[in-house]
Amino acid sequence: MIRYIIRRLLVAVLLLAIISLVTFGIFFLLPKLAGQSTDDLAARYLGREVTPEGLAGVKAKLGLDDPFLVRYWEFVQGMFVGQEYKFGTSITECPAPCLGYSYRTNEPVFDLLLDRAPVTFSIALGAAVLWLLAGVTIGVISALKRGSVFDRASMSAALAGVSLPMFFTGLVSIWLICRQLKLLPTPRYHEFLDNPATWAQALILPWITLAFLYAAMYARLTRAGMLETMGEDYIRTARAKGLPERTVITRHGLRSALTPIITIFGLDIGLLLGGAVITETTFSFAGLGQLMLQGITRSDLPVALGVTMATGLFVIVANLVVDILYAVADPRVRLA
Amino acid sequence: MRRTTRRGTAVLAVGVSAALVLAACGGGDEEGGGSGVFDQGSKAIVNPSDAKGGTLQMLRTGDFDSTDPGNMYYATAWNFSRLYARTLVTFKSVGGQGNLEITPDLATGLGQPSADLKTWTYKLRPGIKFSDGTPVTSKDVKYAVARSNYSPEVMEKGPVYFRQYLANPNGYKGPYKDPNLDNFKGVETPDDQTVVFKLAAPFAEFDYLATIPQTAPVPKAADAGAKGGVNYAKGVVSTGPYKLDSYEPGKSIKLSKNPNWDTSDPNRKQLLDNIEVQLGVAADEVDNRQMDGSAHMDVQGNGVNAAARSKILSDPELKKNADNPTSGFLWYTAISRQVEPFTNKDCRIAVQYAVDKTGYQAAYGGTTGGDIASTLMPPSLKAHQKFDLYPNNNGKGDPVKAKEHLAKCGKPNGFTTNISYRTERPKEKAAAESVKASLAKVGITVNIKNYPEDGYTGGVVGDPNFVKKNQLGLMVYGWAADFPSGFGFLQQITDPGALKGTGSSNISHIDLPAIAKQFKDVVQLKDEAARNKVYQEIDKAVMEDASIIPMLYAKNLYYRNPKVTNVFINYGYSGMIDYANLGLAK
Numbered sequence: 001m002i003r004y005i006i007r008r009l010l011v012a013v014l015l016l017a018i019i020s021l022v023t024f025g026i027f028f029l030l031p032k033l034a035g036q037s038t039d040d041l042a043a044r045y046l047g048r049e050v051t052p053e054g055l056a057g058v059k060a061k062l063g064l065d066d067p068f069l070v071r072y073w074e075f076v077q078g079m080f081v082g083q084e085y086k087f088g089t090s091i092t093e094c095p096a097p098c099l100g101y102s103y104r105t106n107e108p109v110f111d112l113l114l115d116r117a118p119v120t121f122s123i124a125l126g127a128a129v130l131w132l133l134a135g136v137t138i139g140v141i142s143a144l145k146r147g148s149v150f151d152r153a154s155m156s157a158a159l160a161g162v163s164l165p166m167f168f169t170g171l172v173s174i175w176l177i178c179r180q181l182k183l184l185p186t187p188r189y190h191e192f193l194d195n196p197a198t199w200a201q202a203l204i205l206p207w208i209t210l211a212f213l214y215a216a217m218y219a220r221l222t223r224a225g226m227l228e229t230m231g232e233d234y235i236r237t238a239r240a241k242g243l244p245e246r247t248v249i250t251r252h253g254l255r256s257a258l259t260p261i262i263t264i265f266g267l268d269i270g271l272l273l274g275g276a277v278i279t280e281t282t283f284s285f286a287g288l289g290q291l292m293l294q295g296i297t298r299s300d301l302p303v304a305l306g307v308t309m310a311t312g313l314f315v316i317v318a319n320l321v322v323d324i325l326y327a328v329a330d331p332r333v334r335l336a
Numbered sequence: 337m338r339r340t341t342r343r344g345t346a347v348l349a350v351g352v353s354a355a356l357v358l359a360a361c362g363g364g365d366e367e368g369g370g371s372g373v374f375d376q377g378s379k380a381i382v383n384p385s386d387a388k389g390g391t392l393q394m395l396r397t398g399d400f401d402s403t404d405p406g407n408m409y410y411a412t413a414w415n416f417s418r419l420y421a422r423t424l425v426t427f428k429s430v431g432g433q434g435n436l437e438i439t440p441d442l443a444t445g446l447g448q449p450s451a452d453l454k455t456w457t458y459k460l461r462p463g464i465k466f467s468d469g470t471p472v473t474s475k476d477v478k479y480a481v482a483r484s485n486y487s488p489e490v491m492e493k494g495p496v497y498f499r500q501y502l503a504n505p506n507g508y509k510g511p512y513k514d515p516n517l518d519n520f521k522g523v524e525t526p527d528d529q530t531v532v533f534k535l536a537a538p539f540a541e542f543d544y545l546a547t548i549p550q551t552a553p554v555p556k557a558a559d560a561g562a563k564g565g566v567n568y569a570k571g572v573v574s575t576g577p578y579k580l581d582s583y584e585p586g587k588s589i590k591l592s593k594n595p596n597w598d599t600s601d602p603n604r605k606q607l608l609d610n611i612e613v614q615l616g617v618a619a620d621e622v623d624n625r626q627m628d629g630s631a632h633m634d635v636q637g638n639g640v641n642a643a644a645r646s647k648i649l650s651d652p653e654l655k656k657n658a659d660n661p662t663s664g665f666l667w668y669t670a671i672s673r674q675v676e677p678f679t680n681k682d683c684r685i686a687v688q689y690a691v692d693k694t695g696y697q698a699a700y701g702g703t704t705g706g707d708i709a710s711t712l713m714p715p716s717l718k719a720h721q722k723f724d725l726y727p728n729n730n731g732k733g734d735p736v737k738a739k740e741h742l743a744k745c746g747k748p749n750g751f752t753t754n755i756s757y758r759t760e761r762p763k764e765k766a767a768a769e770s771v772k773a774s775l776a777k778v779g780i781t782v783n784i785k786n787y788p789e790d791g792y793t794g795g796v797v798g799d800p801n802f803v804k805k806n807q808l809g810l811m812v813y814g815w816a817a818d819f820p821s822g823f824g825f826l827q828q829i830t831d832p833g834a835l836k837g838t839g840s841s842n843i844s845h846i847d848l849p850a851i852a853k854q855f856k857d858v859v860q861l862k863d864e865a866a867r868n869k870v871y872q873e874i875d876k877a878v879m880e881d882a883s884i885i886p887m888l889y890a891k892n893l894y895y896r897n898p899k900v901t902n903v904f905i906n907y908g909y910s911g912m913i914d915y916a917n918l919g920l921a922k
Contacts, residue, residue: 043794043839051496052837057488093562105399105585106566115584174621179628186630188614284617286587294399294586294616 008323012316019312020305024072027301038064044299045103061085062103075100099309100302109306112291117310119189119287122199123206123279124272128265130211131218136261138215139222140254143230154219161216169209170282177205189285210279214268218261225257232256259326266322267315274311377659377896377913378905380431383921385901390920391610392900394635395622399615403583404569405549406484407491411664411816412637414549415909418604418916419591419611420467420574421552424458424477424531425543427908429603429917436718436820436907438543441603442472442553442575443531446543453538453860458546460529465596466555467574474525476553479511482520483559484550486510490565495818497545498522503536511556512565538860540867544819547908576916577606589613605902607919620644623895627654632897632920637912639663639892645701648895657896660704662716664910665816665890666825667700668709669771670844671883674800675753675809682745684882685726687810690738690778693731695770696887700763706888712826712875714889716907719822719868725879738778750779753809756797758789764812767887771810782810799838800845811843814890816910822871823858830878831855844883851877 031041042058059065063074074083078098085094085101094101099109138158142151178186187205190198229235230253238248275289288307295303376382402408405421418426426441428434440446443458450456464472484491485499487510502522508514524532533542545551558573559565572580575598578591591611599606613635617625623644625631634640640648648654669691677683693708700706707715708731710724728734742748755771757764765786772782785806787796796802797811817824828834828841832852835842851874858870878884894913896903899921906914 039838040791040795043791045492051488051839053488054492054496057490058492061489061492102585106569107585115587178630179624186625186628281618284614284621286616290616291586 005320005324008320012313012320015316016309016312020075020309021072023305023308024075025068027305028071029068032068099306102300102303104298104300104303109302112303113288113306113310116286116288116291118192119285120273120275120280120289122189122192122203123210123276123285123287124269126203126207127210127214127276127279128269128272130207131213131215132265134211135215135218136222136254136258139219140226140249142219142223143226144249146227151223155223158216158219161212162220164213166209166213166278167282169212170206170279173205173209174283187283187285206276206279206283206285209282210276218264221261221264222257225260226253229253229257262322262325266318270315270318271311273314273318275307372657372896372898374655374658375660377894377903378432378661378911381902381904381917382896383898383901383903385919385921386605386607387901387919387922388607389609389922391612392608392633392918392920393631394611394613394633395617395625395631396613396615396635397617397619397622398636399586400589401493402569403572403580403589404491404566405552405572406480406554407493407566407569408549409494409818411910412635412912415637415906415912415915416635417549417552418576419578420572420576420580420594421549422464422575422601423549424546424551426547426603427906429906429914431904433716433718433907435904435914436716438547439603441601442477442551443546447533447546449540449542449862453540453542453862454535456533456535456542456546458531458533460531461598461600462529464575464598466553467579467594467596468555469596470555472553472575473528474531475517475528476555477531477551478517478520478523478525479556479559480552480554481523481550482508482511482517483554486520487512494550495548497548497818498533498550501535501537501539501542501545503534511559540859540862541819541821541823544821544824547819577601577604578608578611584615586616588615604916605919607901607917626895626897629897629899632900633913633918634894635915637892637910639894642701644895645704645893648893649704654895657898659894659896659905659913660891661894661905661907661911662707662714663816663890663892663912664714664716664820664907665814666709666712666714666886667696667706667767667814667888667890668712669755669767669885669887670797670811670813671885672803672809672811672843673845673847673881673883674804675807677745677747677751678753678809680745681882682741683747683751686738686741686745686747686778687775687780688726688882688885689728689734689741690775690780691728691771691885691887692733692774693728693887695774696767697731699766699770700888700890701893704891704893705763706890709886709889710879712830712878712884712886713822713871714825716889716911717817717820717822717825718864719825719871721872721875723876723879725876726882733774733777735778742778742780750781752781752783754783754785754807755810755812756785756787756806756808757812758792759786760789768812771812793841793843794839797843798840800835801838803843803845813843815841816890820908822868822874823855826871826874826878827855829884830874846878846881846883848877848881 038059039055041064042055045058063071080096082096083094083098094108097110101108138154142154145151177183187202190202192199235248235252238252275287275292277289277293280287280289292304292307295307372382400413401410405417422442424441424443425438425446428437428439442460442464444461447456447458460474466472481498484494485496486508490512504522506519508520522534553575555573558571559568563571570583574580574594577594577597579594581590581592583589593606593609597606619641620643622634623640626634648658671678671684671687673679697706697708713720742750755768757768768784772784775782815829830842830846830851832847833855834840854870854874858867861867901919901921902917904914905911
């Protein structure tokens with residue numbers, strides 16, 4: 001098991017290196033291939049006025065004229081030993097792990113990630129708990145009471161959940177709950193450590209709307225999985241052995257129906273941790289997703305690169321955890 | 337059938353969410369008092385009050401270019417910076433267009449020019465302190481000008497008017513490369529209270545430059561090491577009624593009372609306990625939160641978006657709390673004098689007659705989006721003078737006249753050209769489409785091209801080679817003055833002297849020597865009325881040349897939260913709400 005984990009970790013590092021090289025290439029090499037000069041690039045970061053001195057200053061500051069490999073090497077180096085940006089007497093330290101330096105806000109990207117991550121984590125993890133609990137429970141009950149009113153109602157609700165986009169449910173819920181019924185103030189993120197109650201209050205709507213979207217999918221998946229497993233021979237055997245129905249459902253049925261759910265959950269949570277873009281935008285929360293969006297719309301390449309790397313890392317780690325959980329959930333995997 | 341089911345379940349789902357939420361909720365917001373009249377803030381101070389206390393909640397979709405007074409260029413940032421940074425002179429805090437007048441701020445009076453207008457002297461008010469308690473001296477002003485104008489490798493975002501106008505005999509390279517300020521000869525500080533600017537050439541409007549936040553003093557000690565340079569934006573040392581507690585780019589700005597503020601400051605009020613700006617709020621959310629009272633003001637200063645606009649205009653309760661001032665922007669379409677067949681003036685005149693400006697107006701939101709323009713200088717400038725060289729049925733277009741001029745320029749059957757706009761701006765897209773439609777009526781075929789906003793001036797319309805190569809005969813553009821004088825408005829977009837390789841805003845490529853000479857001469861006229869007369873002549877000369885089609889004197893629609901006090905439009909900052917005097921009603 002330990003060797004397996006180490007091997008997976010090494011693959012993860014390799015994957016991250018590839019992700020960084022590819023994204024770095026997309027951001028820094030493609031514009032050049034598309035015929036943009038470094039002057040064109042530098043002009044984006046100047047204010048309303050473009051002067052030759054300004055262009056030269058920006059190019060020197062951002063190292064836009066350095067060859068691609070030199071810049072990538074500096075980026076990799078920064079991750080391990082940090083970097084120092086010197087503009088005359090003005091020095092900016094970017095300690096390791098330095099993921100570069102925002103062109104727009106002049107902050108180390110790693111600090112930005114650290115700063116934005118709690119918001120995204122709060123949204124993603126809270127919603128994940130909700131959708132797992134609700135989705136799996138509804139799925140199991142639907143499967144067991146197949147064809148009942150509950151099954152039909154919950155499955156059509158699930159259909160709505162899957163097909164209604166987040167920005168619709170999000171905006172409708174803000175309008176209804178905060179503006180019309182005035183049950184909640186307009187959501188605005190608060191730090192968990194400042195006050196857990198206001199933290200949770202601000203997050204209720206994002207959690208519910210995000211969970212609604214995912215729970216729907218998970219309910220349908222669980223239902224299908226359960227219907228399949230409950231028809232398997234070993235379930236009949238378990239029942240024939242006289243096991244209580246509850247044990248049959250949870251220990252034998254659900255356990256094997258869960259395997260595909262865990263796989264998808266790993267991917268979903270990994271991606272979400274890298275930024276719940278639409279949720280954050282809808283509710284105006286300053287998380288990683290919003291950071292990514294700002295990075296892209298403002299041509300802040302190091303920031304976009306940083307968030308991409310973080311997302312890559314989360315997906316890889318989440319998948320690693322899932323693979324380990326697999327072995328726990330499904331004994332057949334352990335043999336492999 | 338299916339549709340109703342879906343809707344039904346959505347309502348059910350929201351109902352369930354509501355039920356879950358019920359357990360843990362707080363209250364909503366109450367509407368405040370205040371009885372406004374539509375557009376009152378454009379003419380006077382609304383809800384004048386000295387009531388103290390409260391936290392002003394401001395919102396913004398994007399972010400400031402910077403909070404560093406030395407490194408900012410947008411009117412909204414300049415306006416906002418006055419909360420924590422005092423400049424030598426500033427715009428008067430009165431309602432109506434009286435606020436276009438320059439008034440002393442840190443200085444005891446306006447700049448005292450020498451006879452040749454090449455030396456400008458300001459005396460600082462005694463007893464001014466920074467928020468940390470240290471006294472402000474003339475050297476702090478000199479340092480602020482030096483760092484913001486001579487260090488393009490560190491401060492890349494602000495304008496460089498001082499570098500342009502001040503003498504620099506020994507090629508000073510800025511304090512980050514050359515910390516010895518004695519080498520900076522453009523500003524002299526004979527004593528701690530006196531700042532003397534030494535210009536390379538006469539410039540009668542120097543006081544306008546002194547309103548720019550770059551004259552706000554910066555203590556050299558606070559601009560060093562890891563906290564200096566670009567990072568000074570987070571640790572700006574205040575001279576205004578509030579101090580900058582934190583700035584998290586893309587996220588928030590927090591200000592609180594500055595205990596060391598000089599209470600005799602005639603241009604600002606210190607009524608609030610705190611000011612919080614939330615950045616990165618979705619555009620429609622910004623509008624909704626203002627209207628539902630959960631936030632007080634949009635700090636972006638471009639007015640509300642389309643959805644809120646129609647909501648406000650159709651609801652008298654909301655409308656009475658809205659202002660609709662001219663913004664100082666001119667929305668226009670530039671005609672390139674380099675692209676065939678527009679090298680021929682009659683072809684340009686034909687387009688002047690043919691365009692339907694009402695279509696352009698619809699693109700920018702109708703009559704509340706702007707008034708139809710016939711001159712370059714908008715009415716919010718003192719130098720504005722009304723005239724119309726190409727009257728075309730109240731802006732609807734005059735195809736008969738247009739065809740006459742097409743015949744004169746040898747294209748009686750029209751021609752084909754291109755029009756460019758900025759991809760991110762749907763209004764410009766609609767504007768380009770309206771131009772295309774109206775020119776089609778006289779046989780001119782227009783192809784629409786779009787380019788990213790970033791670098792539009794730098795590498796697209798401001799690059800003469802790009803314009804020629806891509807045959808951009810027409811270019812959708814907009815302009816507002818950096819400072820509200822005829823010079824500030826006209827010079828960058830019409831002066832042949834402003835042509836400088838790439839990145840020029842003179843995108844029509846106007847290279848008339850007569851205009852260049854007028855710009856050289858006008859800045860030597862001490863009398864404002866005499867200067868304004870010259871600006872009007874330049875305006876007419878450009879219209880005569882037909883190389884710019886003025887479309888709209890832009891207007892913005894602002895929602896004015898009835899709880900906010902001392903609200904008025906400041907025309908010194910592109911006609912947006914003045915931020916330096918706000919308070920909250922009890």
